[in-house]
Amino acid sequence: DTGVSQNPRHKITKRGQNVTFRCDPISEHNRLYWYRQTLGQGPEFLTYFQNEAQLEKSRLLSDRFSAERPKGSFSTLEIQRTEQGDSAMYLCASSSQGNNEQFFGPGTRLTVL
Amino acid sequence: DAKTTQPTSMDCAEGRAANLPCNHSTISGNEYVYWYRQIHSQGPQYIIHGLKNNETNEMASLIITEDRKSSTLILPHATLRDTAVYYCIVRPANAGGTSYGKLTFGQGTILTVHP
Numbered sequence: 001d002t003g004v005s006q007n008p009r010h011k012i013t014k015r016g017q018n019v020t021f022r023c024d025p026i027s028e029h030n031r032l033y034w035y036r037q038t039l040g041q042g043p044e045f046l047t048y049f050q051n052e053a054q055l056e057k058s059r060l061l062s063d064r065f066s067a068e069r070p071k072g073s074f075s076t077l078e079i080q081r082t083e084q085g086d087s088a089m090y091l092c093a094s095s096s097q098g099n100n101e102q103f104f105g106p107g108t109r110l111t112v113l
Numbered sequence: 114d115a116k117t118t119q120p121t122s123m124d125c126a127e128g129r130a131a132n133l134p135c136n137h138s139t140i141s142g143n144e145y146v147y148w149y150r151q152i153h154s155q156g157p158q159y160i161i162h163g164l165k166n167n168e169t170n171e172m173a174s175l176i177i178t179e180d181r182k183s184s185t186l187i188l189p190h191a192t193l194r195d196t197a198v199y200y201c202i203v204r205p206a207n208a209g210g211t212s213y214g215k216l217t218f219g220q221g222t223i224l225t226v227h228p
Contacts, residue, residue, distance in 0.1 A: 004156075033215065042200055042218030043157065056214065091156050100145070102216060104156030 002026060004105035006092050012111045013082055020078045021108045025094030032075050033102060034067055035091040036060065043091055049075060082112045117201045122223040125195075131188040133222050135201030138182040146177060147202040147216070148186045150195075157200065157218075160186065164206070191226045198223050 005024045013019050025032050030051050035043035046065070048056045051072040061067075064082075069075040079086055089109050093102040118136040125131040137146065147162040161168055161175045163184075168175045174187040188195055200221040207214070 035216075035218075040220075042198075042220055043216070045215035045217065048215060058215075093156070100147075100162055101159040102157075104158065106154075107156055 004092055004094055004103050006090075006105040006108050008108060009106065010109045010111075012113065014113050015082060015084060017082055018078065018080045019082055019110060020076055021090055021092075021110075023075045023077070023092030023094075023105060025074070025092070026096075026103055027073075029094035029096045029103070030072065031095045031097070032069055033093040033095075034075070034077050035093065037089040037091060037107070038087075046077075079110075082110075084112050086110060087112045117203055117219050119199070119201050119219060119222045121220070122225070125188075125191045125224060125226050127193060127226055127228050128190055131191040131195065131224055131226070133186040133188075133199050133201075133224065134183065135186070136183045137201070137203050140181050140203050141205075143206045144203045145206055146175065146181075146184050147204050148173070148175065149200045149202065149216070149218075150197040151200070151221070152194075152197040160199075162204075191224075193226050193228065196224060196226045 007022045032049045034046040037043040045058050046061050047067045049069040052069050064080045067077045089107040091107045093104045095102045145162050145164050148160040149157040151157045161173050163175045163177055177184045198221040200218050202216050
């Protein structure tokens, strides 16, 4: 399968712990996006990379959140000092230059106890 | 980005056409209309997009009114596997006429296809 992959698929953690998620985009895609989705809501944009450059960050991305894409390929999203309100599905998507379509991964479901 | 308004839920009989409306009365001239859908426990999936003209692909047809203030997504022969949340999104075009950057999702329409 050459689609967008995300790991882990599920993560349960205790409040105050740090978590890190990984996204592997489709190999030739230079754009990578992170979204967050809570139950019953549509996905909300968090941040976006073009190659290794982080071009846009939502104000939802507090200082406890950091995203990286060091070599312009895979990306990581880290949440420090998790809170119960961070419980959500974290979705990654990728797209190629000149292509309007974003391809989404299956998401990482985070539960903060 | 312009705001979109969609019905919360719709039902459709299997084999019939599903017509999903979307209002985007504040759309501006350089903004495209996109449709995505999200099947339970999966990431969103692109369906179709358009600017002014009606569009058709293997999944659906998109009808945009002449004033561009509303659109309708048509699934011509709905199947049980089309049960999903359908999102209508307005997205600005960038230089060169493509769109990249964030998608702004609303709450979408829950389409339930019945046998």
